Amino acid sequence: MATIDVPEQVSVLADAEALRKACKGWGTDEKAIISVLGHRNAVQRKQIRLAYEDLYQEDLIKRLESELSGDFEKAVYRWILDPADRDAVLANVAIKKLSPDHHVIVEISCTRSPEELLAVRRAYQARYKHSLEEDVAAHTKGDTRKAWNKLLMFNRDRSYSGGLRSCREDLRPSEIAPTSIDITTSNRGGQSDSGGLRSSRHIKEVKGCPSLVPEMLSDDQLLVALVSAFRYDGEEINTRVANSEAKILHEAVKDKEFNHEEIIRILSTRSKMQLMATFNRYRDDHSTTITKNLEGDSGDEFLKALRTTIRCLNDPKKYFEKVLRNSIRRVGTDEDALTRVIVTRAEKDLKDIKELYHKRNSVPLDQAVAKDTTGDYKALLLTLLGRED
Numbered sequence: 001m002a003t004i005d006v007p008e009q010v011s012v013l014a015d016a017e018a019l020r021k022a023c024k025g026w027g028t029d030e031k032a033i034i035s036v037l038g039h040r041n042a043v044q045r046k047q048i049r050l051a052y053e054d055l056y057q058e059d060l061i062k063r064l065e066s067e068l069s070g071d072f073e074k075a076v077y078r079w080i081l082d083p084a085d086r087d088a089v090l091a092n093v094a095i096k097k098l099s100p101d102h103h104v105i106v107e108i109s110c111t112r113s114p115e116e117l118l119a120v121r122r123a124y125q126a127r128y129k130h131s132l133e134e135d136v137a138a139h140t141k142g143d144t145r146k147a148w149n150k151l152l153m154f155n156r157d158r159s160y161s162g163g164l165r166s167c168r169e170d171l172r173p174s175e176i177a178p179t180s181i182d183i184t185t186s187n188r189g190g191q192s193d194s195g196g197l198r199s200s201r202h203i204k205e206v207k208g209c210p211s212l213v214p215e216m217l218s219d220d221q222l223l224v225a226l227v228s229a230f231r232y233d234g235e236e237i238n239t240r241v242a243n244s245e246a247k248i249l250h251e252a253v254k255d256k257e258f259n260h261e262e263i264i265r266i267l268s269t270r271s272k273m274q275l276m277a278t279f280n281r282y283r284d285d286h287s288t289t290i291t292k293n294l295e296g297d298s299g300d301e302f303l304k305a306l307r308t309t310i311r312c313l314n315d316p317k318k319y320f321e322k323v324l325r326n327s328i329r330r331v332g333t334d335e336d337a338l339t340r341v342i343v344t345r346a347e348k349d350l351k352d353i354k355e356l357y358h359k360r361n362s363v364p365l366d367q368a369v370a371k372d373t374t375g376d377y378k379a380l381l382l383t384l385l386g387r388e389d
């Protein structure tokens with residue numbers, strides 16, 4: 001459940017005027033900005049932006065960026081964006097870091113619905129004029145790029161289930177560079193006779209589709225497979241597939257073949273409900289969770305990405321609780337992580353995450369946030385958490 005408190009009736013014109021007044025004259029009225037934007041949902045915030053531009057011929061986002069600063073400005077900027085556009089920005093920031101934040105890419109790919117992830121890819125393409133997949137792929141090195149190209153060339157010719165057109169059609173010819181990996185891909189929504197999505201083992205049976213090179217798989221290839229996914233989003237599961245793939249996962253983990261193509265196939269194509277059934281079967285058969293068996297070298301980027309993927313797919317609320325806990329407990333608050341979770345979950349399930357946090361840490365989340373943050377940044381986060389400072 002959401003945590004933000006939204007009035008039943010809102011006047012977007014009055015809100016636009018209030019924001020204009022808050023930004024005029026000497027000094028900025030940050031409290032007025034929080035009182036308006038902190039109590040409006042995504043649809044209302046978009047209407048306010050449009051009303052503001054219509055009234056004052058000025059971009060509200062740019063005006064706020066010029067008026068605010070620090071963590072508060074960053075939090076307001078993240079909050080006022082449309083959700084898909086926000087995720088596109090978060091992904092781009094994560095990718096372009098000197099040491100890319102792979103966990104942010106995994107988080108966006110695995111905790112959003114198929115339609116939401118598709119909207120993120122389109123928003124990314126509209127904002128940055130090339131695809132999310134391309135930017136993720138651009139960070140591969142050496143021979144791994146060969147495997148990338150094979151996977152992406154195969155995926156380029158696959159269309160979305162339910163008649164959705166390929167995102168390649170969304171690209172204007174002028175945006176397609178000859179050497180770009182610019183396609184947005186999806187997994188077929190149809191199921192095989194066994195009740196699951198088509199296995200990568202079928203790739204070799206499709207005329208003209210290149211085979212993959214298992215030994216070349218990496219954390220980057222996992223990321224491209226995840227951001228390219230368009231999973232079945234229903235409740236139906238296939239018990240036989242869950243049993244079979246739990247065994248496949250266990251064999252790969254037992255042999256420490258963490259980057260085996262079957263692991264990537266399962267994690268990047270199966271529905272979330274199907275994966276939960278598989279993970280439960282793994283736990284029942286082996287008296288431990290798969291993430292426990294994946295604990296190892298803390299410096300192994302692929303292993304970390306794999307654990308994050310499974311946690312996000314299996315129990316996203318638990319995952320977000322841990323991100324919040326780590327962001328607050330570390331020496332020096334991780335404001336980026338704290339802001340990211342609060343602004344992206346406030347309209348979704350932050351109330352449930354708050355309850356998990358309290359149960360896990362014996363301290364209310366808003367109390368922990370209030371202790372670890374200051375000023376207007378603190379006031380905005382607490383407002384989004386449903387508590388006024």
